[in-house]
Amino acid sequence: MxxxxxxxxxxxxxxxxxxxxxxxxxxxxxxxxxxxxxxxxxxxxxxxxxxxxxxxxxxxxxxxxxxxxxxxxxxxxxxxxxxxxxxxxxxxxxxxxxxxxxxxxxxRRPVLPDVMAIPFADIRLRDMDAAGAKSTRLVMLAKASAGAVPPGFAVTTSAYRLFMELNDIEDEIVRLEDGWRNGGMTVQEASGKIRSRILAGSIPPRVRRAMGRELENLRRGAGEGGLRLAVRSSAWGEDGDLSFAGQYDSFLNVRPEDLHDAYRKVLASTYSPAAMEYRREYDFKPDEVFMAVSVQAMVEARTSGVVYSLSPVRRGVSGIEIAAAWGLGSPVVSGEVEVDRFLVGREPEHALLRRTVAHKPTALRPGPEGSVVTEDVDEPLRDAPSLSPEEVRLLADTAIRLEQYFKKPQDMEFAFDPSGALIVLQSRPLRIEAGDDPHSPALSEVLKEYPVLLSGEGDVAQQGVASGPVFVAWEGRDLEEFPVGAVLVAHLSSPQYAAVLPKASGVITDIGSPLGHMATIAREYRVPALLNASRATLVLKEGDVVTLDAEQKTVYQGLVRELRMHDFMSDRMEETYEYRLLRRMLKLIxxxxxxxxxxxxxxxxxxxxxxxxxxxxxxKAVEILTEIPTTAGASEACPGGRLELPVPMDLVVLDIGGGLTEECAGSEDGTPSRRRTVRPEQVRSKTLRAFIDGVTLEGVWQSHPVAVDFSSFMSSMTRTFSADSAGVKRMGQNLAVVSDRYLHLSLKLGYHFTLIDCYESEDDSRNSVQFRFAGGVTGAVRRSRRARFLSEVLKGFDFSVTVKDDLVVARAKGWMARDLNRLMRILGLLVAYTRQLDVSMVSDAVIFEHCQEFEHIAEEAVGN
Structure with a gap:
């Protein structure tokens, strides 16, 4: 026995x-x-x-x-x-x-989504490989309210690949291109044979059905005059870091019944002699040649033209160049006609610096049977400017907004319709070669003229120069208010700002890490970002124009145009196959x-x-730590005991490694010692000791009985708690699971439940604290008021907070949690202060009163 x-x-x-x-x-x-x-x-x-x-x-x-x-x-x-x-x-x-x-x-088998056509309304930045840069950029600027664009859809690069596969053209292209590159035939001969094969090809049924479906959607939105189409190229690389300007064909005023022919012609232009030579110059591989096609409702243009947001030809002049003529814009961008020229200042008033009005006897207009025709311009308009002063200023303002949005000078094509509405037809990066200007002073001398607001502080997440008005993202501010081109200034570096980063010219935060999630998003959008700058929200004021030089960790007061120009002209990226492949790989990483x-x-x-x-x-790993089992067997298996405290918390401490002193660790053979009382001085964990300091602060813990009305009490009794919000498995015990670097607290105090998880790393940037709170003895209204109080307090101590009814979930990670002991002391104070707080939450005004009182207590206990 x-x-x-x-x-x-x-x-x-x-x-x-x-x-x-x-x-x-x-x-x-x-x-x-x-x-x-x-x-x-x-x-x-x-x-x-x-x-x-x-x-x-x-x-x-x-x-x-x-x-x-x-x-x-x-x-x-x-x-x-x-x-x-x-x-x-x-x-x-x-x-x-x-x-x-x-x-x-x-x-060399690029990944493409299995979709044949995408309506503009559904295109996102991630769809650039499918829809091409031209279509994607148009949709991006429209969604950012940087300009109006015609409705349309993109026939995707997957449709192009399917067309080539089903018509068995790919091997023929490889053979003919090899013959050209090896000198066996001219580029004209190779181009002619490839294009003939494409023009004779049949459009796959899947592509036809997708085009028909999207075309019908466009028809429903067309006016009484019926639908005409602009069918344009949107190839890989086009309108990106390379322009491919003029290398591919576009077709205007296309009748819907002629769309398939126009589509084939655009595909065929992929192998025009000029495009083939251009791709060879930049070492484009066969696996990089993909053509998407943009199909848009045709704009009836009164005036069309092009805008350069920064003059590429006038050295020493910081101006916007505009060229315009009556009718459609093809002759303007191709240089076939005389155009009106305007040089406009880049400053907000956009002063007219120079104007040249050309003699314009003809204009290109839509023909009645499709295509386009050249018509005579009415005599009074031939020598009249094609743009009014107001339209010139509107174009200048739009060009600057596009430059701010895309972070580079822009080459924008536009049209004004007969009603005077501005339509953006295309916007691509404007390549400007750096050159020595003997009239410009050294940049270092220029910078001395501008006051420095911040210098030498912070960590660079993305290099570059940004300028614009400051937008301070204080807690709770509506981010829908964020204007294109503003500099985002925030206390915390949080992924919640991802939605505004495409519109931001730059980002500056008090707290943050270049390895954090928002830093990654800033790099994705190439937004200059300086994080962990400490005093940004104190020094930078709402609405003030500033210039950020992220690389030098410097913020200047005002718009430093010389620095911005220097950044534009020095932003040259090597355009090689390896760079392009890396960009595609990063889209998956x-x-x-x-x-x-x-x-x-x-x-x-x-x-x-x-x-x-x-x-x-x-x-999820952090969440799992909150699910540590607290069964009797588990608690007996770990050394520790009941913590001796001057307040009635009844807290059991379990040590999983280095959280308590050696005398609490058990016997020499590793078996746990008999359960004992643990004194505060036997706690080695700094974070648990900080929590104890806060929760036992004299005068904060309320032990006296409080009056509760019967209806509130019955409301709390009949309430059902979810395991997520309350921790059902831990309702019966106040528990601390602790090691030298980890602390888990599960607390049931009265009728509310608190979970706290804290991890301290050797690297401060990886620290983390999570706080969950729910419940109470009163009705839903008072419980929700206590939740709002908690939310306001926690936000003030660098936590990101979400609230749902009486459930409060707060997180502080990375640099936001670098002073863990301070945060844990604050949480200890909160646990003590809020123990019966819902009972006193008789009105919304009381929330503010308690926030002030707690702020005073915390300031005395832990400082600012």
Whole structure:
């Protein structure tokens, strides 16, 4: 009998040891997850830096970088799966899909979405490879309210590839291009044969159906005059860092029944002699040649032309160049006709610096049967300016807004319709070659004239120069107010600002890390970003115009035009095959689509990039730590005991490694010592000690009874709590699971529940705190008022906060949590202060009163 009992005792002890190891192992796995996540973010930032033009690299570098990212993300998923075995199998599926796409890019088989046509309304920045840069840029500027564009749709690059495959043209193109490159035939001969094959090809049924569906949608929006189309090229590389200006064909005033012919002609222009020579000049490989086609409702143009937001020809003159003529703009951009010329100042008043009015006897206009015809201009208009002073200023203002939006000088094509409405037809980067100007003073001398507001502070997330009015994103401000071209100034570096980054000229934050998620988004949009600048929100005032030189970590008062011009002219990127391939690979690695954990897409199935996978795992790993088991067996398996406190909290502390002094750690053979009382001085964890300091601050903990009305009490009694908000498994015990760097607190005080998770890293940028609070003894209104109080207080201490009814979820990560001891002391104060606070929340005015009182208490306890 004794032997049986001893056997049972031994097995139970082994079981308890296993449970103890599993808790410690869980924390070690969490540490590994954080380390791997940091490694991935560092690698992504390093790959992006190679796009700056300061590095020379080859395809082998891309292969090795891809392999490092793939191996590290796989290791991250495995480490996370050890924390939550089998819980998220979809991560492996998402990982394999992204890995396959990266390998396809390196094998010169670009990844394209399986869609044949996309309406402009549905095009996003991520669709550039499918819709082409020209269509995508038009849609982007329209959605940013930087200009009006005609309605339309894009016939995708996947449709082009399907056309080539089904008509068996690809091998013929390779053979003919090889013959031309090897000198066996002229470019005209190779071009002619390729284009003949394309023009004779049949459009695949899938493409026909997609075009027909989108064409019908355009027809429904057409006016009484019926629908005519502008069918334009939108090829890979076109209107991007290279312009391909004039290399491909466009067709105007196309009848809907002639769309298929126009589509084939645009595809055929992919292999015009000029385009083939242009691609050879910039080392475009056969796997980079893809043509999307933009189909738009035709604009009836009274006046058309082109605008350069920065004069490329007048050295020493900071002006906007405008050329315009009556009718359609094709003759203007091709240089076939005399045009009116306007030079306009770049300053907001856009003063007219020079005007030349040409004699314009003819204009290109839509023909009655399709296509276009040249017509005589009425005599009084031949020598009249084609643009009014108001229209000139509107064009100048639009060009500057587009420049601010796209972060580069722009070459914009436009039209004014008969009603005087401005339509943007195209906007591409304007290439300006740097040149020595003997009349301009040295930049360093010029900069001395501008007051410096910030200097030498912060971390550079994206280099570049930005200028514009300051937009201070104070807590709760409506980001819909953000104007194009403003400089975003915020206290925290948060992914919540992702929506405004495409419109921002620059970003400056008090707190943030160049390895954080918002930094990655800033690099994706190439927005100059200076993070962790400490005093930005104190020094930079709403509406003031400033200039940020991110590389030099300097912010100047006012618009430093010379610095902006210098940045424009020095922003030259090597346009090689390796750079283009790296950009395509980064589209599968760098963008962050999973921004908000509360959104429906925050799932393994929503992961579209390697960064998404890392973001998902990081968020869920923290959540898993809040699910540490607190069964009797687990608590007996860990050393620790009931914490001796001067307030009635009844807190049990479990040590999973280094959280308590050695005398609390157990016997020499590793078995736990008999449960004991733990004194505060036996706590080694700095964060738990900070929490204890806050929660036991004299005079904050309310122990006296409070009056509760019967209806509120019954409301709380009949309320059902979710496991997420209240922690059902932990309702019966106040628990602290602690190590030398980790703290988990699960508290039930009265009728509300609090969860706190805190992780301290050797690298401050990886610190994190999470706080959850829900419940109360009163009715829903008073509980929600306490939640609002918590929200206001926590926001003031660098937490990002979400509130739903009486549930409060607050997070501080990275540099926002670098002073963990201070934050944990604040949370201790909050736990004590809010213990019965809902009872006193009799009106909204009381929220503000308690915020002021708590701010005073916190200031005395922990300082500003």
């Amino acid at each position: 004794f032997g049986l009992l001893e056997h049972i005792r031994t097995r139970l002890l082994r079981r308890r040891r296993r449970e103890r190891v599993s808790l410690a192992a869980l924390f070690r796995q969490f540490q590994q997850v954080l380390e791997l996540n940091n490694r991935i973010l560092t690698a992504i930032a390093s790959m992006h830096d190679k796009l700056g033009g300061d590095y020379i690299f080859d395809v082998q570098y891309l292969r090795s970088s891809k392999q490092f990212i793939v191996d590290t993300v796989r290791e991250l998923i495995d480490a996370f799966d050890a924390m939550a075995p089998g819980r998220y199998p979809g991560l492996y599926t998402a990982f394999r899909d992204i890995r396959h796409k990266l390998e396809s890019e390196l094998e 760098e963008p962050l689509y999973l921004v908000d954990p509360e959104e429906n897409n925050f799932t393994p199935q929503g992961c579209r990039t390697m960064h998404d996978i890392a973001r998902f795992i990081h968020e």
